Amino acid sequence: MFGCNPLDYDLKVELSRCFTGIGTVYLAQYIPNGQHIAVKKYRMDKASKEESILARDELLIMRQFSHPNIHTFHTSFVYGNELFQIAPLMCFGSCKDTIANCFRAGFPEIFVALIMRDVLSGLEYLHRRGYVHRSIRASHILLNQTKAVLAGFRECTSIVGHGERIASLHHLAPCSARSLNWLAPEVLEQNIIGYTEKSDIYSIGITCCELANGVEPFADAQPTFMFTEKVRGNVPTLLDRSTCPANEEMIEIVTSTDSDSIRQAQQIYSQRVFSDEFHQFTEICMEKKTVQSLVGITAPESFLFQAMSAHKHSRSIATLRFRDEGLFTDKR
Template sequence: MFSNSISDYKLNSTIKAGKFGTVYKANYLNTNKCIVIKKISVEQQADKLAMLCEDVLKFRQFKHTNIHSILHCFVYNSYVYMVFPFMCFGNCQTILENVFTSGFPEILIALIFRDIMCALMYIHSHHFVHGSLRAKNILLDHKKAVLSNFRDSRSFINEGKRAKVLHGSTAGRKENLNWSAPEILYQNLYGYTEKSDLYSIGITSFEMANGFQPFMDSELTLMCTEKIRGNLPSLSDRSSQGSTSVNFSRDPVHSAMNNQRTFSDDFHQYIEICLNKNPTCRWSAQKLMTHSFFKQCRNSSISDQVKVLSVEFQRCSYIPDEPVLAADANLNHSEDVKWSF
């Protein structure tokens, strides 16, 4: 149980900051537990506060070991404080930018997505679509990976009835389009289902394996056209040399380094299944968990991989060493930050 007084928390350092709030690494003094606190002023526009309330409600709906949970939420001196568990390695996009710049090892990708697939099975069983699955929204610590950021999630349940498909979505927002499934881009009467999350799994697996975001060098129109045609990005390894498949890497030196690696046939097949243009041919999260790509997880764990790679992981820490002078310090920031919570 957490306190409703900010004096019971020690704010150690700033993780991220923006116009509408700040995220801190902190300690709960009563138990000395390391946590993350998201601090947001209540003196904002009504739509921003409504979005905040919606975020809290969505976090409260899910309780699963592989879903980033909200531990506590309280109001103190015109600020809303949201308490989250501390994930020591941050999000996978940060790790890609600082440590595995040429992509994660395949075994670590399999271990991470085994956890994320468990989270998706739980979400889908509760008739929800996540809607914005990407490396930025996957958090990692010594023991597990968790799925975060449910701002774009949507439910099939409406007025007590379950719809067969969904229509329209904030998942079609510009910042999420590179990871969005073709059926979301279509925006037609056929709608989309939870299978759209599996397409995002495939794109995110590509992102984490190659070390760069999908379609990063493509115009928005070209990206949409390529997806609708079913032209898929390819994993950069020895098997892709001389291939005419789509790659979208901006750095030829970076691609040359990746081409020295070899990914397993199971990994290639797993990506192809996820990125199938036809959603009815895509496997469900439950079926995908049985794919042979995840067999390599049987004799390993995230903690084992972290021990081997501990030095590299320490260098990717996204927590600055600057102490926070006061809980209610006035921070002057010029740009907003999109948190991965």
């Protein structure tokens, strides 16, 4: 349906930069049929050998997936020194872009619920196929009028080797420095125990806080401090009436010393109320220790956790189920 001639693609507007600046995403129109699509163009002459391998591997991994909540692409080709990736247009861009442009204090709870329903559906598909994403964050969740899709597969890796499931992983992705704030403590610890696909669920909890609060987790923290806090079990929290901090802490959260910005943010956070189920969900996702039972963490009219008492670990897709009619209760 889409050809490999770059002259057939009319690049309209630059949407964003990606991949340390060597990639650019454009809103484009495919001239033969008039369809609007997204074109991601990499300047391979500016890429290192490692970056070239990562770009290649991302395309190879994405070709293996077929799910409505996993970002895909129509075709890819090389022309001169440039690598073109032709993908469906996600008209609202990433969640990070949408927050920056429209929701400075974060999404309403119902928005987060609907986004997470789609993201968890896509993530469950990845895990069942034996992959760990390792880079779940707001900038890797794309939105259009009907759904959210999970993107950003440069750090994705398989937990299947030589036809058998690998008990645990021990290595960090080559470009993991950009995702450190979202990674689970067991990934950062780099110990003999290693980590599994459950580390993605921790990133889900962190991302929920990012979507709801409108700020990146540990945005201004030094890596050593961030690592220490995670290992100790200290994690971000949803900011609402029950958790809104004092002025001194708000300076760190909104990453601004402007008194008006701090006052405005504190006013928004102190007036809204997130449901208990939403708070419980993020706490379960970021729980460092295993639990024997999830009985009692259910919400029949809102965001439903299927309590699976036989399951040893809280961090599992199987414990994070949504009911179609419910999700979170928006109390704003």
